Amino acid sequence: MKQEQGSETLIEEMKQYLPIPARFTEDSYQYLKQKEIYTDSNREINISNVFYSGDTGGIICTIEGDEKEVLIISLTHLIIKPDHPLSDKIVAYQKKRIKRLRRYR
Numbered sequence: 001m002k003q004e005q006g007s008e009t010l011i012e013e014m015k016q017y018l019p020i021p022a023r024f025t026e027d028s029y030q031y032l033k034q035k036e037i038y039t040d041s042n043r044e045i046n047i048s049n050v051f052y053s054g055d056t057g058g059i060i061c062t063i064e065g066d067e068k069e070v071l072i073i074s075l076t077h078l079i080i081k082p083d084h085p086l087s088d089k090i091v092a093y094q095k096k097r098i099k100r101l102r103r104y105r
Helices: 007-016 026-034 087-103
Strands: 020-024 045-052 059-064 070-074 078-080
Touching (some): 020 026
Antiparallel strands (some): 045 059, 059 070
């Protein structure tokens, strides 16, 4: 797989809006809960940085937690508020990325 078309542009646009408020998807929340990280499913988190990690991870987000913790998570595992200016572009990227990953399983 090669870098998704438009991901560089999306990363640059996202960097202009940092921090970006988000929430974990239900699957991500359940996984993190098992690991005793971020126990509130409705807790709003803030994306503090974004970068491209290659084919494996796609667009990666850093989430700053409590007590100097930093969580690194794929953008496909986050939910952006629908009223955010980049929401439509982020959702389009997520759908395209998930579809693309399914083809390579």
